[in-house]
Amino acid sequence: MVSDKVNPKTIELIESLKDKDKIRVLFVCLGNICRSPAAEGVLRRIVDEAGDGDRWTIDSAGIGRWHVGDLPDKRMRIHARDRGLELTHRCRQVRPYDFDNFDLIIGMDSQNIEDLRELAPSPEAEARIIPMGAFLPASSNYYFIPDPYYEGSEGFELVLDLLEEACRDLYATLTPAR
Numbered sequence: 001m002v003s004d005k006v007n008p009k010t011i012e013l014i015e016s017l018k019d020k021d022k023i024r025v026l027f028v029c030l031g032n033i034c035r036s037p038a039a040e041g042v043l044r045r046i047v048d049e050a051g052d053g054d055r056w057t058i059d060s061a062g063i064g065r066w067h068v069g070d071l072p073d074k075r076m077r078i079h080a081r082d083r084g085l086e087l088t089h090r091c092r093q094v095r096p097y098d099f100d101n102f103d104l105i106i107g108m109d110s111q112n113i114e115d116l117r118e119l120a121p122s123p124e125a126e127a128r129i130i131p132m133g134a135f136l137p138a139s140s141n142y143y144f145i146p147d148p149y150y151e152g153s154e155g156f157e158l159v160l161d162l163l164e165e166a167c168r169d170l171y172a173t174l175t176p177a178r
């Protein structure tokens, strides 16, 4: 994890999560039909392949409510399927009580982070917010996951590449040494 630019309280929280039996993470993007449901699918596969599925609760939600109830965007489902991932999440909007039900709330871009901060009901809740880019290497050209909605195929492939890299780091960061 790249720790500069991350709230020191969030770093403390991440350290404490390593010792917990259960970890609950919520991915958040604008529409909850492209980036965050893809992140959910990518991380789910990583934890399942590691035989660690019971420890993790993984969900996703959107800042906006335009697509509530919908499956992920067809283009994202097609690109994910090409990588062997079936995305079946149904879109939902993020709610203040999500801060009670999840240990980490991971925003895809800077606007998501700003919107989540507005929603956070307390400073403790705010410390649960972290940008997905914190799990990309310091050498990456990206600190946020760019919105692919108005992009072509390359935009969706880029998002999936970044999510795979970030989710591997997220999993390693929160998994105690065995």
Ligand code: 4NP
Pocket (backbone or CB within 6 Å): 029, 030, 031, 032, 033, 034, 035, 036, 066, 147, 148, 149
């Ligand atoms: P996402 O992409 O935030 O990655 O799900 C978007 C999906 C829908 C819209 C914007 C971004 N929209 O404006 O409807």
